[in-house]
Each structure stands twice: as structure tokens, then as C-alpha cells.
Amino acid sequence: MTQMQVRGLMFDPYTNAYIVVLRDDGNTEMLPIWVGKPEASAISFAMEGIATPRPMTHDLMKTVLDTADAKVISVVVTDLKENTYYAKIHLLYGDSEYSIDSRPSDAIALALRAKAPVFVTDDVIRKHSNEEMDRWLENLKPEDFGKYDA
Amino acid sequence: MTVQGVWADASPNAESQVVLLQDEAKTSTLPIWVGTAEGTAIRLALEGIIPPRPLSHDLIRNLTEHLSLTVSKVVVTDVKNNTYYASIYLCSKQSELTVDSRPSDAIALALRTKSPIYATRDVLDRQVPETVEPWIKRLNAKELGGAA
Numbered sequence: 001m002t003q004m005q006v007r008g009l010m011f012d013p014y015t016n017a018y019i020v021v022l023r024d025d026g027n028t029e030m031l032p033i034w035v036g037k038p039e040a041s042a043i044s045f046a047m048e049g050i051a052t053p054r055p056m057t058h059d060l061m062k063t064v065l066d067t068a069d070a071k072v073i074s075v076v077v078t079d080l081k082e083n084t085y086y087a088k089i090h091l092l093y094g095d096s097e098y099s100i101d102s103r104p105s106d107a108i109a110l111a112l113r114a115k116a117p118v119f120v121t122d123d124v125i126r127k128h129s130n131e132e133m134d135r136w137l138e139n140l141k142p143e144d145f146g147k148y149d150a
Numbered sequence: 151m152t153v154q155g156v157w158a159d160a161s162p163n164a165e166s167q168v169v170l171l172q173d174e175a176k177t178s179t180l181p182i183w184v185g186t187a188e189g190t191a192i193r194l195a196l197e198g199i200i201p202p203r204p205l206s207h208d209l210i211r212n213l214t215e216h217l218s219l220t221v222s223k224v225v226v227t228d229v230k231n232n233t234y235y236a237s238i239y240l241c242s243k244q245s246e247l248t249v250d251s252r253p254s255d256a257i258a259l260a261l262r263t264k265s266p267i268y269a270t271r272d273v274l275d276r277q278v279p280e281t282v283e284p285w286i287k288r289l290n291a292k293e294l295g296g297a298a
Contacts, residue, residue: 036187037187038185038186038187038206039206053233054233054235054252055250055251055252055255056252056255057187057188057206057207057210057255058206060210060238060249060251060252060255061206061209061210061213063249063250064210064213064214064219064238064240064249065213065217067240067247067249068217068219068240068242068247070213070217084202084203086203089213091213091216091217093216093217098216098217100209100212100213100216101204101212102204102209103203103204103205103209106204106205106206106209
């Protein structure tokens with residue numbers, strides 16, 4: 001498992017969605033996660049420390065946890081299946097730990113507000129690299145294959 | 151009150167949708183302007199559509215379930231400067247706690263937890279009739295089989 005930070009947030013004109021870029025401290029691993037506009041706003045506000053006049057959805061999420069005295073221990077991006085990322089939010093409530101299924105966008109938006117670390121499993125990093133490789137292979141033209149023939 | 155529907159508001163803000171609340175006796179109608187994301191979340195819950203992955207309000211509902219918290223009710227409590235305020239009442243084993251919220255989030259959550267939605271008399275009394283009337287007309291037209 002590798003701890004990562006949100007290092008970038010950008011608009012993708014091809015999909016009309018937003019991309020959250022996660023990177024590890026050593027800058028060796030990079031993970032782009034596509035998210036919708038509301039989640040991108042939530043992440044952006046948290047990154048910039050912007051407080052909105054009324055609580056937004058993820059602020060409410062954090063407040064519900066605070067009110068119940070539940071603590072976000074960490075958030076983990078656990079899997080990648082058919083282009084969809086899966087995440088888990090780890091909570092401490094009373095004496096027990098809970099693990100709740102979530103979209104990575106919501107998990108990250110919450111983690112930023114709770115100042116909790118974001119981790120990505122090695123499995124996800126490996127799967128993401130494989131998919132990029134496949135995409136690169138798809139883009140190769142037939143002539144590329146014969147390039148280095150003597 | 152119950153949610154009668156979510157409509158796109160043609161004016162003035164393209165981002166806005168309107169959630170219409172009405173009491174059983176149909177004596178009071180409360181239109182609340184919400185953003186696109188919240189409007190969608192409310193519409194999905196109304197239509198009983200379960201998305202493949204949990205959306206933000208599904209996650210909040212799941213969190214309350216895991217923490218053994220019940221949403222006993224949500225209340226639209228106040229209106230100040232055209233902004234509505236709401237409270238979400240959460241019951242744990244020990245106590246009842248209230249959380250400040252936008253009405254849009256409160257309604258989106260209440261529909262998922264099947265909790266009752268209320269509005270205070272004060273909020274209903276402070277409405278401007280001109281704002282409400284067009285929406286009452288729309289609701290009535292819908293009931294008579296007209297287009298919403």
C-alpha cells in the first residue's frame with residue numbers, strides 16, 4: 001500500500017469530467033481518477049481551504065461523523081475493475097473499526113476534510129499501469145511492429 | 151411534508167432545480183431551489199433508482215447505518231436572505247443529536263433513510279405567495295394529467 005496526496009485537479013474536455021491526480025511522496029507513482037463535477041468541487045474547496053457559507057454535501061458527511069464521535073482513520077483505493085475504482089473508508093467508532101465501501105471521489109473529499117491519509121493498494125497501481133500499457137499498445141500502428149527488423 | 155417532485159427551473163439560473171414539498175392536506179406548498187447534483191440525488195431516490203456505485207448521499211446513509219444512527223426526521227427550520235436552513239435529527243442509542251444542513255442534502259438523505267420531512271410553521275408563513283403560486287399551478291396541472 002502506498003500513501004498518496006492529491007497533487008492535481010483538472011478538467012478533461014474529452015469526457016466532460018474532472019481528473020484527480022494522486023501522487024506518492026517520492027513522485028514514483030501516479031494515479032489519475034476521473035470524478036464528476038460536484039466531487040471535483042468538494043475536493044477543490046478542501047484543497048484550497050475554502051469555507052462555503054452553507055455546508056456542502058461532504059461537509060455534512062464530516063459533521064455527521066463528528067457529531068457521532070466517529071473518526072476517519074484512513075481512506076484506501078482498493079480495487080480497479082472495468083475502469084471503475086473502488087475505495088474503502090476506515091472509521092473508528094467507539095471501540096470498533098468499520099470499513100465502508102465508497103467511490104474514491106467521495107472518500108478523498110471526506111479524507112481531506114478529516115485530514116486523514118489516502119492510500120492506494122499495490123494491486124491498483126499495478127492494474128492501472130497494465131491498463132495504460134494496453135492503451136499504448138492499442139495505439140500502435142502495424143508499421144510500428146516491423147520498425148526494428150533488420 | 152412529502153416531496154412532490156423535482157423540476158428544472160427555466161429561470162434565472164441554469165444550474166438550479168426546484169424541489170416541491172407539500173403537506174398531505176395540500177394546504178402548504180414549499181418550493182426549494184437546489185443545485186443539479188442535489189436535484190439528481192433527490193430524483194434518483196424518488197424514482198427508486200439504485201446506481202451501480204453509491205453516490206454521496208447513499209454514502210451518508212450507509213455511514214449512519216454502520217454507526218447505528220437513525221435519522222428520525224429532517225426539518226426545514228428557517229429562511230434567511232432567500233436561503234433555507236434545515237436540521238437533520240440523528241438518534242444514537244444514547245441521545246438525539248441535530249446537524250445543521252442545507253435542505254437539499256437533508257431531503258436527499260431523508261428519502262434514502264425513509265425519514266419524515268417537516269417544515270416549521272414559521273418557514274411556511276414567511277413564504278412570498280408570488281413565488282409559490284406558479285409551482286402550485288404546475289403541481290395541479292400535473293395531477294390533472296397536464297405536462298409538468
